[in-house]
Amino acid sequence: MSRYLLIRLKKISLMFLFPIIVELGILIYENVVKKEKANISMYNGLWYVATVAIIVFVTVYQIIKNYYLGHDSLWQIFPYSKEGLEFIDIFFYILGTIIYGCTYQYAQATASNQKFYISMYIPEKLVSLIAFYLLIMAMCVLFKNVQCPKIGEGCIIISSLIIIISQISIFWKLNQKIVNHFLLGLSDACETKNLIYINTLPYVFFDVTKRQIATLINTSYLLNGCLIIFCLLFILISIKFRRMNYIDLVG
Numbered sequence: 461m462s463r464y465l466l467i468r469l470k471k472i473s474l475m476f477l478f479p480i481i482v483e484l485g486i487l488i489y490e491n492v493v494k495k496e497k498a499n500i501s502m503y504n505g506l507w508y509v510a511t512v513a514i515i516v517f518v519t520v521y522q523i524i525k526n527y528y529l530g531h532d533s534l535w536q537i538f539p540y541s542k543e544g545l546e547f548i549d550i551f552f553y554i555l556g557t558i559i560y561g562c563t564y565q566y567a568q569a570t571a572s573n574q575k576f577y578i579s580m581y582i583p584e585k586l587v588s589l590i591a592f593y594l595l596i597m598a599m600c601v602l603f604k605n606v607q608c609p610k611i612g613e614g615c616i617i618i619s620s621l622i623i624i625i626s627q628i629s630i631f632w633k634l635n636q637k638i639v640n641h642f643l644l645g646l647s648d649a650c651e652t653k654n655l656i657y658i659n660t661l662p663y664v665f666f667d668v669t670k671r672q673i674a675t676l677i678n679t680s681y682l683l684n685g686c687l688i689i690f691c692l693l694f695i696l697i698s699i700k701f702r703r704m705n706y707i708d709l710v711g
Contacts, residue, residue: 464545468552475518476556479511483563490570501571508564509645512557516660519553520596524613528600543597543699550593558585581655584680588657591684591691595620595659598691601698624659627683631658634679641666656680659687 486504525531527546562578569576599616606612632639643664654665656676665676 464540465548468548472549472552472556475515476560479508479515480560480563482507483560483567487563487567487570490567501568504564504567504571512560515557515560519593520617522549523593523596524600524616527597528604528612528616529609541699543695546597550597553593554586554589557589558582561585584655584657584677587681587684587688588660591687592624592660594688594691594695595623598694601695623687624661627687628658628661631679631683635676638668638672638675639665640668657684659684 483504486500490500523546526549527542530542562576562581565576565578565581568574596616599619602619603612603615606615643666645662645664654668654673656663656665656673658680665673668676
């Protein structure tokens with residue numbers, strides 16, 4: 461297992477290494493150059509949104525390719541369950557995304573001379589990422605027996621989108637009296653305390669009191685937490701009661 465962890469760490473870290481180095485370069489530049497920080501912050505925000513979108517696309521593609529299609533040769537070499545190996549990959553995806561997000565938020569905080577609320581950012585980000593990746597994996601388990609890859613991949617993506625949209629709709633219905641102004645995406649670092657993740661989508665809320673933002677945070681935790689529990693139970697139950705796949709056993 462330690463060998464697999466090392467191989468996976470080397471492979472997955474390459475996906476996050478370049479964006480993190482860029483953020484560190486921006487952070488150093490901001491500390492050296494005092495002018496035009498607003499422009500740097502704006503371009504950095506666009507860069508972060510683009511790279512995160514690419515990371516999400518690549519990681520989702522990897523989960524579908526490895527678990528649903530079974531295209532990872534390492535999984536045929538190591539004598540461990542596919543679910544266990546996929547959980548390891550998801551752990552590294554989440555770890556890399558959080559490290560990259562913290563680096564970005566700190567760089568933005570430096571540019572705007574604001575405080576980065578890391579103690580509020582990490583729990584929200586962590587729960588949202590776990591909910592998102594477990595949802596993708598649960599959908600892969602659900603449509604595992606679909607023989608046509610294109611149909612199966614389409615079912616996985618569409619079903620995941622439907623559940624995410626439903627989760628967002630429930631959030632708005634529960635909090636429609638509280639929310640007046642919001643931004644889908646990331647604002648500057650001073651708004652981190654009002655940053656809430658509904659599944660993997662970030663929302664920044666404006667003109668809300670501390671009590672109202674606490675209500676919004678609790679709602680997001682509740683919805684993401686329920687999704688995590690449901691997906692995890694579904695995966696574990698499916699593992700226990702699924703039929704033996706003899707094709708996988710003989711490679």
